[in-house]
Every structure is written in C-alpha cells, then in structure tokens.
Amino acid sequence: MSREVWCIVEHRRGQLDTDSLQLFGAARRLDGEAVAVVCGDEVEELAERVSGQCDRVISLSNSALASFTPDGYAQAIVPLALERQPAAILALHSHFLGRDLAPVLASRLGTGLISDCIDVEWRTGFVGKRLVYRRKLIATQRSIEPGVQVATCQRGAFVVPESTGLGAEVEVLPIEIDAAAIRWEVGAFDEAEVVAGDITEADVIVAAGRGVGSKENLDLVQRLAKAIGGTLAASRPLVDHGWLPRGLQVGSSGKTVRPRLYLALGISGAIQHVVGMRDSDVIVAINKDPRAPIFEYADYGVVADLMEIIGPLTDEVEALQG
Amino acid sequence: MRIAVLMKAVVEPESRIELGTDGEVQRANFRYELNEYDLYAVEEGIRMAELYEAEVTVVSAGPEEAVQSLRKGLAMGATDAIFIPVEESMGDAFLSATVLAAALKPIQPDLVLAGVESNDLGGSQVGVLVAEQLGYVAATMAISVQVGNDGVLNVRRELEGGNFVEVNLQMPAVLTIQTGLNEPRYPSLKGIMAAKRKDLVRLELSSLDLSGSQLVETIEYSYPPQRERAQMLEGNSEAIAGELVSLLREKEKVL
Numbered sequence: 001m002s003r004e005v006w007c008i009v010e011h012r013r014g015q016l017d018t019d020s021l022q023l024f025g026a027a028r029r030l031d032g033e034a035v036a037v038v039c040g041d042e043v044e045e046l047a048e049r050v051s052g053q054c055d056r057v058i059s060l061s062n063s064a065l066a067s068f069t070p071d072g073y074a075q076a077i078v079p080l081a082l083e084r085q086p087a088a089i090l091a092l093h094s095h096f097l098g099r100d101l102a103p104v105l106a107s108r109l110g111t112g113l114i115s116d117c118i119d120v121e122w123r124t125g126f127v128g129k130r131l132v133y134r135r136k137l138i139a140t141q142r143s144i145e146p147g148v149q150v151a152t153c154q155r156g157a158f159v160v161p162e163s164t165g166l167g168a169e170v171e172v173l174p175i176e177i178d179a180a181a182i183r184w185e186v187g188a189f190d191e192a193e194v195v196a197g198d199i200t201e202a203d204v205i206v207a208a209g210r211g212v213g214s215k216e217n218l219d220l221v222q223r224l225a226k227a228i229g230g231t232l233a234a235s236r237p238l239v240d241h242g243w244l245p246r247g248l249q250v251g252s253s254g255k256t257v258r259p260r261l262y263l264a265l266g267i268s269g270a271i272q273h274v275v276g277m278r279d280s281d282v283i284v285a286i287n288k289d290p291r292a293p294i295f296e297y298a299d300y301g302v303v304a305d306l307m308e309i310i311g312p313l314t315d316e317v318e319a320l321q322g
Numbered sequence: 323m324r325i326a327v328l329m330k331a332v333v334e335p336e337s338r339i340e341l342g343t344d345g346e347v348q349r350a351n352f353r354y355e356l357n358e359y360d361l362y363a364v365e366e367g368i369r370m371a372e373l374y375e376a377e378v379t380v381v382s383a384g385p386e387e388a389v390q391s392l393r394k395g396l397a398m399g400a401t402d403a404i405f406i407p408v409e410e411s412m413g414d415a416f417l418s419a420t421v422l423a424a425a426l427k428p429i430q431p432d433l434v435l436a437g438v439e440s441n442d443l444g445g446s447q448v449g450v451l452v453a454e455q456l457g458y459v460a461a462t463m464a465i466s467v468q469v470g471n472d473g474v475l476n477v478r479r480e481l482e483g484g485n486f487v488e489v490n491l492q493m494p495a496v497l498t499i500q501t502g503l504n505e506p507r508y509p510s511l512k513g514i515m516a517a518k519r520k521d522l523v524r525l526e527l528s529s530l531d532l533s534g535s536q537l538v539e540t541i542e543y544s545y546p547p548q549r550e551r552a553q554m555l556e557g558n559s560e561a562i563a564g565e566l567v568s569l570l571r572e573k574e575k576v577l
Contacts, residue, residue, distance in 0.1 A: 012481070070450075070460070093446075095481050099438070099462040099498070103415075103450035112416055112537030115445050123541075131546065132443050136339040137347065140542040141414075183459040187476075187488035204576070228577070240502030246484045253463075253480050253500075261576040271444075282574045284566065285552065300569060301552035302562055312563035320567060320577065 004086040005032035009050055010097050013189065016046060023090045024054045025158035026120050032087055039076050041066035044172065051167040053160060059170055064177040067186035070100045075177050078108045081148050088126060093152040106150040112143045113150045118157040135271060135293060155275055199248060204230035204261045207250055210237045211266020211287055211306050218243060220310050221265060227317040235273045251276035266306045269294025323376035326431035327367040328422060329395055331388035332357040332442040347543055354387035356394060359437025363499040365506040366467065367435050368399040374469055377401040379429060383408045383421045396517035397509030403522040414538040419451030424530040426456060434496040438463055453496035460496040461489050465503045
C-alpha cells in the first residue's frame with residue numbers, strides 16, 4: 001500500500017473549483033503524499049496550476065472526458081487505482097464528484113464510502129468523521145474493507161496547504177476511454193441567471209428564509225435591505241416557492257458569500273444554507289425558534305417573530321442614516 | 323413502464339438525540355417521519371405514472387415506522403409497496419442499497435427514483451449504489467425529468483452556484499430528486515381509503531439473495547464541540563432593535 005492520497009480536482013468548463021485544493025489538506029491529515037488527479041480534455045494547464053500546492057499531479061486527458069460523466073471519470077480512475085493502489089481517493093462532497101462519482105468509484109473498487117467528512121484519519125483502518133442527525137452528533141465511521149479507501153470531504157472542513165512555490169512533478173498519462181460505454185449524453189449548460197446586485201460581491205446581505213411567512217412580507221425585508229445598504233438574498237425554500245430568483249440563493253446549491261454583515265431573517269440554519277454563509281464576518285440571526293441551528297453560527301441572536309422586530313429595526317437603521 | 327420510488331423513514335428533527343453513559347445513541351427516543359426529499363420523489367413518480375401510464379411501487383428498508391411512510395405513498399397514488407424490515411443500528415449505505423437492489427431485481431423497474439439524500443444521516447449514496455448493483459445508469463440532483471418516446475430520459479440537474487446541466491440517459495435508470503421540482507400532493511381521503519386495499523408486501527431480510535454486507539461501521543458517537551455562543555438580545559422589539567444597531571455600529575463597525 002502506498003502513502004499516496006489521490007485528490008480528485010474538480011473543475012467545470014475550464015474553471016477550477018478552488019475548494020477542491022482543500023483535499024490536499026485532508027491528505028496531510030492522513031500523513032499521505034497529496035496527489036492531485038486531474039481528469040478532463042486538455043487539462044495540462046489546470047494540472048500545472050494546482051502543482052504548487054500538492055506533492056504530485058497525475059493528469060489524465062482524453063477528449064471523451066471533455067464533460068464530466070461518472071462512467072468516463074470511473075474509466076479513467078478505477079483501473080489506475082487498482083494498479084497503483086493509492087491509500088485513499090478523496091473528492092469534495094460536491095454535486096458531480098461527491099454525489100455522482102464517489103459512490104461509483106467505491107462500488108467499483110469494492111470498498112465503502114464515507115461521505116461529507118469533516119475529518120479523516122487512520123486508526124485500525126480508514127476513519128472519517130461526519131455530522132449526523134442535523135449536526136447534533138459526530139459519527140466516527142470506519143471502513144471495514146482494506147484496499148483503496150474512498151471518502152468525500154465537506155467544503156470548508158480542511159485547509160488548503162500553503163503554496164510551496166515549487167511546481168510538483170506533473171505526470172501526464174495517456175489513457176484509453178471507451179466512449180461507447182459512457183451512458184450520459186451531456187447537453188446544455190445553464191449558467192446562473194444574472195440578477196441585479198451580485199450577492200457574492202455584497203458587503204452587507206439581508207437574507208430571508210421560510211420564517212418570512214409570505215411573499216408580501218418580503219417587501220418589509222426589501223425595505224430593511226435598502227435602509228441598511230444591503231443586498232437581498234434567500235435560503236432555498238423561498239427560491240423553491242418562486243418568491244425570489246435562484247440567483248439570490250445562498251448555500252450549497254446556490255452561492256457562497258462572505259459579507260462583512262449577514263442578517264439571517266427567519267432562516268433555520270440547515271447545513272445546506274450554512275455552508276454558504278458561515279464565513280461572513282458578523283452574523284445576526286433572528287428566528288422565533290430558540291433551538292434553530294442558525295444561532296450556533298450567529299454572533300448576535302434574537303428569538304422573536306420576525307414581523308414584530310423588522311419594523312423597529314428598519315426604523316432604527318433609517319434613523320441612523322438620517 | 324414500472325417506476326420504483328425509494329422511501330426512508332428518518333429520525334424526526336425534533337427527536338431527542340442523546341448519548342447514553344455507554345456512548346451509544348439513545349435510539350429509544352427516536353421518532354420517525356418520511357424523509358422530506360423522498361416526498362418529492364414519490365410525487366414525481368406518481369406524476370410520471372399519470373402521464374405515461376406507469377405503475378409505481380414504493381419501497382423502504384428500515385424500521386417498522388417505514389410502513390407509515392409507505393402507506394402515505396400509497397395514499398398519494400402509488401400502486402403497491404414493498405417493506406423490508408431492517409434495524410437501523412445495523413448496516414450502512416452499502417447494505418441499504420444491497421437490500422433495496424435485491425428487492426427491486428424481481429420487479430425490474432424501468433426507472434428508480436429516490437430523494438437526493440436523507441435528512442438524518444445525509445450520506446447521499448444509496449441511489450447511486452442501487453444503480454451500480456442493478457447495472458443501471460444514475461444521475462443525482464434532478465430538478466426536472468422528461469421521458470422521450472424511445473425510453474431516453476432528459477434530466478435537468480442542479481449544480482453548485484445556481485447552475486444547471488442537462489443530461490440524457492437511457493432507461494433503465496436511477497435518478498435522485500431534488501426538492502422544488504414539484505409540489506407534493508396531500509393524500510385525499512379517497513386516496514387514504516384506497517390505500518388500505520393496496521398491496522403492501524413484507525419481505526424478510528433472510529428471504530433476499532444479498533450479494534454483500536456492510537462496508538462502513540460507526541465506531542463512536544460524540545457531541546460536536548460547543549461553538550462560542552451567540553450573544554442573545556432580549557427585551558421588547560424596540561429595545562432589541564436599538565441595541566442591535568448600536569452593537570453593529572459601535573462594536574462591530576459594520577454599519
């Protein structure tokens with residue numbers, strides 16, 4: 001068994017998902033050699049780009065890998081992993097590599113998968129820690145089968161190692177892909193709708209959640225956002241209801257934001273939302289449920305009915321701006 | 323066409339989640355409900371059945387409480403149901419997938435739908451693992467699904483950052499369903515009455531031809547480290563508003 005920990009680099013349409021560099025931090029936790037695995041079509045430049053932060057890079061290029069498909073990526077990775085026997089293969093718990101690919105890799109390598117890990121280590125075997133029961137507990141899980149281990153890592157759980165300044169060795173491997181065995185036919189990409197005020201650039205965000213109660217009440221939130229000089233954002237349920245455009249959604253299936261001030265209004269704090277805002281400088285949560293998980297992330301909390309407090313709060317802010 | 327929908331009884335968020343003196347989770351405190359994501363999968367299955375004259379089988383492997391979830395699926399309009407009792411304390415996603423795949427094999431569904439993940443454990447693996455075991459193609463995070471004449475599914479998938487991608491795949495297939503692609507119906511009284519006459523087949527684990535067992539075990543539970551507590555502001559609305567604004571302005575300097 002080698003000490004290699006393969007970190008599958010995530011990219012989409014030429015854009016590197018820089019969170020996937022955090023996997024190198026997870027490889028360090030495993031005392032391993034952080035090996036970036038870059039799959040795609042003509043990915044040499046991407047491979048060079050990540051080589052400053054890891055110990056080695058394996059670049060796997062083939063025109064059949066131009067778009068991500070689980071079958072294509074598995075064809076590129078599984079035979080190579082069986083031959084070289086890395087200690088572990090890590091991916092982000094993302095929509096493509098985490099959800100579509102990781103279970104396929106684990107299944108074809110005959111091993112278990114520990115997903116959405118916040119920590120990884122070796123004990124007697126591979127161990128991953130993950131949050132369960134809505135983050136009320138941490139489960140420490142051990143993979144039973146020896147051999148190549150597979151795990152996915154939560155975004156933000158590991159730290160990108162400092163750049164060495166030196167480019168690690170890039171190994172460009174020719175690979176054969178049987179394009180006929182790829183069962184996904186990838187069609188159109190839809191970029192996020194452009195909405196007025198990009199929430200990722202905002203200094204102050206006023207975010208509304210289910211606790212707002214009705215579409216009409218959003219006008220009051222909008223008024224507060226305007227008074228405070230902030231940008232309106234939303235948690236997923238409001239977008240699902242069609243009350244606000246998807247471009248305003250904060251969270252794992254929306255945007256990640258880091259404003260100086262984040263006001264969470266009537267947002268319970270499901271993990272899918274929290275991962276998109278927890279790095280904000282100052283977080284204020286207003287929610288009528290004192291047990292709402294959002295309070296665990298807030299600097300200031302108010303247990304109250306949003307509709308009772310939003311009026312006085314807006315008045316207070318307006319008075320300030322005078 | 324036959325559609326199968328995977329349903330899981332998950333631990334209610336309001337349940338008391340505590341560790342005993344032996345470090346074990348106090349499962350006696352658990353109450354169960356249908357996984358919210360699966361509700362969208364059931365609704366999608368029933369809508370497709372109405373459009374394409376399909377039969378819908380709802381399937382669950384888990385605690386006895388799952389029977390209630392299956393009955394709800396039947397009341398919403400599913401044709402029949404399969405229940406495999408499995409103790410939650412045993413097993414992992416791989417075993418769940420193995421059990422579900424073994425139960426699905428004899429009915430050979432053209433399409434298997436599942437929620438994108440479970441609310442309680444959130445591994446988001448079972449759907450894809452079932453596909454691997456049945457030899458089906460899978461796609462996760464579906465936000466819309468259309469069936470073509472030739473058995474090709476056109477699936478719109480959700481990606482991070484508010485982006486989407488379309489994928490075409492040939493049935494038989496497994497899709498995991500994201501919330502928001504439909505509005506799950508409430509079972510009607512007529513539906514609830516009709517559900518009582520529908521088949522709910524109980525399969526014992528021992529009767530299934532299982533090709534594998536558990537691959538991941540939980541060796542320890544612990545409480546997450548306490549975060550620094552939020553400063554809670556109290557009083558009447560006007561007092562809170564005043565205090566909050568002055569804190570944000572003078573202490574945090576963000577206003």
